Amino acid sequence: MEALIDPFGVTFVQRALWGGILVSLICAIAGTWVVLRGMAFLGDAMSHGMLPGVALAALLGQSLFLGAALAAGAMAAGVTLLSRSPRLSRDTSIGLLFVGMLAVGVIVVSHSSTFAVDLTAFLFGDVLAVRERDLLHLGLCLAVALAVAALGHRAFMALAFDPRKAHTLGLAPRAAHAALLGLVTLAVVASFHVVGTLLVFGLLIAPPAAAVLWARSVPMIMCLAALLGSVATFVGLLASWHWETAAGASIAATAVALFFVSVAASALRTRTAHRKRPHTPSHHHHPERPVSP
Numbered sequence: 001m002e003a004l005i006d007p008f009g010v011t012f013v014q015r016a017l018w019g020g021i022l023v024s025l026i027c028a029i030a031g032t033w034v035v036l037r038g039m040a041f042l043g044d045a046m047s048h049g050m051l052p053g054v055a056l057a058a059l060l061g062q063s064l065f066l067g068a069a070l071a072a073g074a075m076a077a078g079v080t081l082l083s084r085s086p087r088l089s090r091d092t093s094i095g096l097l098f099v100g101m102l103a104v105g106v107i108v109v110s111h112s113s114t115f116a117v118d119l120t121a122f123l124f125g126d127v128l129a130v131r132e133r134d135l136l137h138l139g140l141c142l143a144v145a146l147a148v149a150a151l152g153h154r155a156f157m158a159l160a161f162d163p164r165k166a167h168t169l170g171l172a173p174r175a176a177h178a179a180l181l182g183l184v185t186l187a188v189v190a191s192f193h194v195v196g197t198l199l200v201f202g203l204l205i206a207p208p209a210a211a212v213l214w215a216r217s218v219p220m221i222m223c224l225a226a227l228l229g230s231v232a233t234f235v236g237l238l239a240s241w242h243w244e245t246a247a248g249a250s251i252a253a254t255a256v257a258l259f260f261v262s263v264a265a266s267a268l269r270t271r272t273a274h275r276k277r278p279h280t281p282s283h284h285h286h287p288e289r290p291v292s293p
Contacts, residue, residue, distance in 0.1 A: 007241040012128055016194075016237055019130035020251060022138035023191045023203060024229025029145045030187035031208040032222045033180055036160045036291065040205055041091060042079065042181075045098035046188045047200040049075035051105030054122050054197070059108065064122075065137060068189045075101055076181040125196030125248025127237070134193060141190040145183060149222075152179050157218065157293050195248040202252030203229055210262035217292045228258050 007013050034043045053071025057064050075097055082093035121129075149156075155176035158165050163173055184204075191200045211224035236251030243250075 003242065004238065007238060012130075013237060013241065015130045015132065015135060016127045016247065017233060018135055019138060019194050020127060020233030020237065021230045022135065022142055023194045024207065024233055025226045026138070026142050026145050026187045026190050027200075027203045028207060028211075028222050028225035028229055029149045030183045031204040032211070032218060032225060033156055033160065034184060034204060035208040035212055036218070036221075037180070039184070040201075042094050043184055043188070043204050044201045045079075045094045046072055046075055046184060047192070047197050047204070048098055049101035050188065050192055050197050051122065052101055052108055054192070055105050055108040058122075059111075064193070065189065068192055069185070071101065072185040072189050076185050080178060080181065121196070122192070123196045124246055125192070125194050125199060127194045127247045127251065130194065138190055141186055145186055148179060148183050148186075152176060152183075153218070153293070156180060161291075195252050199248055199252035202255045203232070206252075206255040206259040207232065210259040212291070213262050213266040215291075221291070228262075229255060232258055 008017060031043070034040060050068040050071045053067035053069070053074075054064050055067075056062075057067025078097045079090070079094055082088055082097070083090045085093075155171040155173070156179075158169060158171050159173055159176050159180065167173060187204055188200050191203055195203055207225035207228040208221060210228055211221045215221040215224050232255035233251050236254040237247055239245060239254065240247040240250040
């Protein structure tokens with residue numbers, strides 16, 4: 001029992017735990033819509049697209065959070081503009097912006113001979129360096145994410161399951177899509193300090209993807225994803241402490257491992273349900289119950 005409690009008696013580990021939990025809550029809110037809308041590639045591209053902003057901010061001695069926000073915002077704006085072209089698919093636009101932003105980031109980094117250590121923290125996170133000020137920023141980000149998710153819930157639902165109906169109901173799908181991009185941007189920017197730009201994708205996608213297999217409403221998916229992300233943070237920090245591994249990577253790896261456990265458990269549940277069900281002939285197909293609001 002002491003092995004589970006002792007690490008969290010240290011102040012910086014406590015801050016890391018709270019930081020990871022706040023990030024898990026933000027990612028659960030944004031990541032649920034990313035999973036339901038099939039926007040995983042966009043989420044991955046956004047996380048990598050932050051690199052030039054973070055690198056420039058570091059070189060100029062400015063706020064890394066601001067640099068990440070500006071770069072991610074530029075990425076979101078670029079995706080929105082390019083996706084309006086009828087001759088370019090959304091994946092093509094995202095892919096080109098992804099590579100372009102990443103290339104600019106590497107070029108900026110290559111101009112500094114003392115950037116190697118900082119770059120490691122940017123790419124893989126430094127959750128053990130979370131300060132009280134960072135916790136305050138994350139708390140504000142969570143408040144904004146909750147507000148956007150609550151106000152845009154109806155429009156996001158229509159956008160995820162029937163975009164044409166969004167037009168009919170007067171829900172302004174373009175504005176809703178922009179708001180959703182803003183929500184993903186917020187989650188990615190808030191998370192990079194904890195798990196790094198390369199591993200943000202793990203917390204953004206893995207917990208909601210695991211939750212979708214069990215929950216049948218959007219709020220329940222978000223709640224379960226938040227719980228799984230928090231568990232991944234706790235277990236990841238514990239593993240990092242005892243095995244002396246990178247904390248951010250341990251958290252991301254735990255989140256992905258929980259996803260595969262969820263997949264296996266869901267498959268086992270389905271197989272068990274089939275075995276228990278009586279084999280009576282039926283001409284009716286009962287589809288799986290869809291996600292509800």
